[in-house]
Amino acid sequence: MATDSDPLLSFLQRVQSDALRTMGPTDFDPKLYVDLPLKTNLSIAVSAFDSLPRRSGTIPISEFNKFLKEFFDEAGSDLVYAELVDFKPEPEGFLVKVENEEMRKWALEVHAIWKNLSRRVSDKIKKRPERHTLLYLPGTVIVPGSRFREVYYWDSYWVIRGLLASKMYDTAKGIVFNLISLIETYGHVLNGARTYYTNRSQPPLLSSMVRDIYMRTGDAELLKRTLPPLLKEHSFWVSDIHQVTIQDQRGHKHCLSRYQARWYQPRPESATVDEELSLKLTPSEKDAFYHELASAAESGWDFSSRWMRNSSDLTTTATTSIIPVDLNTFIYKLELDISTFTKITGDNSTSQKFIESAKSRKVAIRSLLWNPNLGQWFDYWLDKHDAHQGVYYWNPGSQNCKIFASNFVPLWLLSQYPDSDQLIEEFDEDLTSLRKSGLIRDYGIATSLSNTGQQWDFPNGWAPLQHMIVDGLANARSKEARSLAEGIAINWIKTNFAAYKKTGSMHEKCNVETCGEFGGGGEYIPQTGFGWSNGVVLALLEEFGWPRDRDVSC
Numbered sequence: 092m093a094t095d096s097d098p099l100l101s102f103l104q105r106v107q108s109d110a111l112r113t114m115g116p117t118d119f120d121p122k123l124y125v126d127l128p129l130k131t132n133l134s135i136a137v138s139a140f141d142s143l144p145r146r147s148g149t150i151p152i153s154e155f156n157k158f159l160k161e162f163f164d165e166a167g168s169d170l171v172y173a174e175l176v177d178f179k180p181e182p183e184g185f186l187v188k189v190e191n192e193e194m195r196k197w198a199l200e201v202h203a204i205w206k207n208l209s210r211r212v213s214d215k216i217k218k219r220p221e222r223h224t225l226l227y228l229p230g231t232v233i234v235p236g237s238r239f240r241e242v243y244y245w246d247s248y249w250v251i252r253g254l255l256a257s258k259m260y261d262t263a264k265g266i267v268f269n270l271i272s273l274i275e276t277y278g279h280v281l282n283g284a285r286t287y288y289t290n291r292s293q294p295p296l297l298s299s300m301v302r303d304i305y306m307r308t309g310d311a312e313l314l315k316r317t318l319p320p321l322l323k324e325h326s327f328w329v330s331d332i333h334q335v336t337i338q339d340q341r342g343h344k345h346c347l348s349r350y351q352a353r354w355y356q357p358r359p360e361s362a363t364v365d366e367e368l369s370l371k372l373t374p375s376e377k378d379a380f381y382h383e384l385a386s387a388a389e390s391g392w393d394f395s396s397r398w399m400r401n402s403s404d405l406t407t408t409a410t411t412s413i414i415p416v417d418l419n420t421f422i423y424k425l426e427l428d429i430s431t432f433t434k435i436t437g438d439n440s441t442s443q444k445f446i447e448s449a450k451s452r453k454v455a456i457r458s459l460l461w462n463p464n465l466g467q468w469f470d471y472w473l474d475k476h477d478a479h480q481g482v483y484y485w486n487p488g489s490q491n492c493k494i495f496a497s498n499f500v501p502l503w504l505l506s507q508y509p510d511s512d513q514l515i516e517e518f519d520e521d522l523t524s525l526r527k528s529g530l531i532r533d534y535g536i537a538t539s540l541s542n543t544g545q546q547w548d549f550p551n552g553w554a555p556l557q558h559m560i561v562d563g564l565a566n567a568r569s570k571e572a573r574s575l576a577e578g579i580a581i582n583w584i585k586t587n588f589a590a591y592k593k594t595g596s597m598h599e600k601c602n603v604e605t606c607g608e609f610g611g612g613g614e615y616i617p618q619t620g621f622g623w624s625n626g627v628v629l630a631l632l633e634e635f636g637w638p639r640d641r642d643v644s645c
């Protein structure tokens with residue numbers, strides 16, 4: 092899986108690195124260079140590149156631009172616009188509870204953005220895959236937007252939630268079929284549909300996409316078609332590299348999963364950044380650091396103090412030493428979903444098997460991640476000193492008691508399995524731990540309480556985190572929970588509305604402190620589009636509506 096074994100990627104990384112020297116760091120996006128489609132055979136482009144004049148190791152800018160124009164098509168040109176067959180400007184039954192005219196007009200504009208974000212892979216890729224880092228997919232997808240030109244795994248869950256509100260069931264199913272095609276080829280859903288993402292996945296939400304589509308359409312064929320790939324995906328997440336055994340204080344062994352990429356090099360899409368960050372490290376430390384960064388990218392939280400031993404030093408990222416609350420919640424749900432789907436399709440023995448798997452994971456989460464004194468779930472740090480013959484021994488001091496929005500992700504299960512055996516029985520109904528956490532701010536739920544400059548930290552709020560917690564609380568038994576959920580949703584919608592009115596765009600993340608301000612930090616400039624933000628706004632408007640007399644401004 093090294094880039095050496097992928098000649099195109101190795102070459103594009105050389106181009107990327109020379110581009111940085113030529114263009115300089117201002118507004119430099121390394122991903123652009125690994126997304127460039129080749130116009131000619133690789134060997135011809137490589138020899139032309141090697142013959143470019145270099146002054147003190149730097150290619151003159153005019154020569155560089157001439158070379159790029161001659162040998163590459165534009166980044167993203169290998170994805171073409173795709174017509175959305177089920178798009179209607181105002182679908183029947185669209186957001187019936189949104190009565191306010193201004194809000195409704197905006198919701199229809201957000202709905203119309205699906206057309207701008209819809210793509211299919213160009214036929215060129217089928218003919219000459221070796222000229223592209225983009226991977227072939229059979230159908231239409233919705234991309235996040237801007238630099239994120241390809242489909243992403245966990246983003247697609249919230250895109251689908253929005254498409255369901257937009258009544259676009261065929262487009263939603265089409266996205267699922269594309270992700271399934273990745274499982275069929277690679278054994279797991281990739282982080283995104285590029286060759287440089289094959290070493291890792293992203294939070295496993297395929298079964299959630301299928302379940303939500305099934306709940307709206309009753310399409311049992313969809314369940315039949317997705318079950319074999321979902322079983323493969325489950326094996327991936329409980330495989331050797333992901334699964335860890337931990338023995339608790341009473342001697343009971345539990346299995347839980349962690350993020351772990353199969354990658355020990357700079358991420359090709361950010362190689363210049365990773366190399367720069369690792370300058371002070373020794374060669375073996377560098378490999379370990381690159382591995383931890385790619386594993387953090389698998390978590391979707393790239394990057395965050397959540398994975399760092401020292402929150403001001405990214406080189407202390409230690410993702411693979413952490414058992415994450417959210418990942419295990421998603422796998423627990425995957426197990427419940429598989430059990431539900433197999434029951435519907437008449438395979439009772441598989442259904443029973445997955446009920447048992449889910450039960451064991453629930454016991455593990457309650458024993459190791461739940462903290463009854465603090466009333467929330469915490470990630471668990473694995474310490475190699477606690478390990479003996481492949482088993483980690485429980486250490487009560489190893490729960491990471493810092494506050495992150497992920498500590499409350501299990502609440503999402505309230506909306507997904509309201510009547511079944513819940514993980515959240517012990518969560519306090521008066522919501523004290525959530526209210527007192529400091530995460531709920533004026534304009535959304537903060538990702539963490541640490542302002543580290545990383546994008547998955549304070550003061551950023553991300554659409555998926557708002558949605559999971561709000562969706563869970565909205566379906567809780569208590570009235571207080573529902574009203575807290577509605578309050579968070581209203582403020583989140585208002586800040587997205589204000590940012591859209593100010594900038595003309597939907598944003599990837601928002602600043603939860605200031606109305607209408609988009610988020611920042613991290614390794615790339617803030618992006619617009621934006622798949623999951625649009626999906627979450629539409630899903631929340633569908634759930635809570637907007638009365639005629641409610642103000643739209645903050």
Ligand SMILES: OC[C@H]1O[C@H](O[C@H]2O[C@H](CO)[C@@H](O)[C@H](O)[C@H]2O)[C@H](O)[C@@H](O)[C@@H]1O
Pocket residue numbers: 122235239243245246282283358360361388389391392393394615
């Ligand atoms: O190029 C840097 C990283 O960008 C991606 O991560 C961010 O965008 C994704 C698409 O919206 C999103 O799924 C992820 O949660 C974001 O942090 C990419 O997924 C990373 O692998 C990549 O290194």
